[in-house]
Amino acid sequence: MYCYLYDDYIQENKRFERELLKIENRLTDLGIAGKVSRLALFRNAEEMIRDEIQRGVSTIVVVGNDETMRKVIDVVADNEVVLGIIPIGPNNELARMMGIPQGEAACDVLSARRVEKIDVGIVNGRRFVTGLTMPNFHAEITCEDKFRVTSVARQAELEVRNLADVTDPRDGRFEAVIRAAVKKGWGIFGRTSFKESVFPLRSMAIRSEKPISLFVDGEEMRSTRFDIGIEPLLLKVITGKARVF
Amino acid sequence: MFKDKHKSDMPSSAPGETIIAQGVRVEGEFHSQGDVVIDGEVAGSVETLSSLTIGETAKIHADVKAKSAVVAGEVVGNIFATEMLELLATSHVKGDIVTGRISVAAGAQVNGKVSMGEGVTSGREKKTPSEQEETT
Numbered sequence: 001m002y003c004y005l006y007d008d009y010i011q012e013n014k015r016f017e018r019e020l021l022k023i024e025n026r027l028t029d030l031g032i033a034g035k036v037s038r039l040a041l042f043r044n045a046e047e048m049i050r051d052e053i054q055r056g057v058s059t060i061v062v063v064g065n066d067e068t069m070r071k072v073i074d075v076v077a078d079n080e081v082v083l084g085i086i087p088i089g090p091n092n093e094l095a096r097m098m099g100i101p102q103g104e105a106a107c108d109v110l111s112a113r114r115v116e117k118i119d120v121g122i123v124n125g126r127r128f129v130t131g132l133t134m135p136n137f138h139a140e141i142t143c144e145d146k147f148r149v150t151s152v153a154r155q156a157e158l159e160v161r162n163l164a165d166v167t168d169p170r171d172g173r174f175e176a177v178i179r180a181a182v183k184k185g186w187g188i189f190g191r192t193s194f195k196e197s198v199f200p201l202r203s204m205a206i207r208s209e210k211p212i213s214l215f216v217d218g219e220e221m222r223s224t225r226f227d228i229g230i231e232p233l234l235l236k237v238i239t240g241k242a243r244v245f
Numbered sequence: 246m247f248k249d250k251h252k253s254d255m256p257s258s259a260p261g262e263t264i265i266a267q268g269v270r271v272e273g274e275f276h277s278q279g280d281v282v283i284d285g286e287v288a289g290s291v292e293t294l295s296s297l298t299i300g301e302t303a304k305i306h307a308d309v310k311a312k313s314a315v316v317a318g319e320v321v322g323n324i325f326a327t328e329m330l331e332l333l334a335t336s337h338v339k340g341d342i343v344t345g346r347i348s349v350a351a352g353a354q355v356n357g358k359v360s361m362g363e364g365v366t367s368g369r370e371k372k373t374p375s376e377q378e379e380t381t
Contacts, residue, residue, distance in 0.1 A: 149270070150269070152285075178266075180266065182267045
């Protein structure tokens, strides 16, 4: 049984009306139409999904974007239901990486139902699918309690990748990538280039004396310590042939 | 006419490969199962079950263990390479070497004892009859 979760930005925006109608018709043609639940400002997405799962829903399909996916990942992962997406509008990187085309075309991919289990990252108890970024990285990383990594460059950024164009989100590890600015030559003739270090890891901890900002799937978290781990093959997602992994 | 000064240098990493690039320092026991490329600084110990590449800009103050290794930078510590060790012209090694096979380019600097042969099993445990000693 399918449940379609419409994000509120789709319902509020008139320009998506025609596209939604096409999607609903196509889902009916394919025989995978289901219950429609609508997200709203004061409606808790997790509570709504929990209720639907209790009523026997086995597949939650998000009609929205990356932001909508972020709202449901925790509850979907905890309840072992399958997660799909019909991407509408901008900010749909996650759908692109899972090989799901925009709008009506996504219905055919959903109908084919190619389910993959993928890893889910976790930072300070909060789950993420794509990754984390720390644009101004001046902290110390302890990797798998065995070795420490620090940047000796003036300018550096940290990225943690789980699902990205170059990583496999089914290997039980994430990649910590540090891009450090290294200058060659003197004065105005010096050239700065970014050198990329890559560490495939299962766990890591970031420590800093001052509070630092970390962006989790694009959303900011601020703390002096971040504990990052991975939950292997936790999330069941519907993917298309064009997926990046 | 105007080139981008902030050029990104992103080597294509194979799955499971670790890259320690310039601008990064690693301290502690670094163990890996995949290939490792080091161009930055490492202190402690380095161990991999696959191949290890130590670039020209690398500064390693650690004991190094790998299946095979190519060294172009500075290593202060013992090197143990089960299969093959290649010392390039720019390499500086201060420590003992135990390896199955070795290739040393002209210009490479080695200060330490070199032990080699088929029966090599561990860094300091077993010595083979064909033990060589080389100090430059």
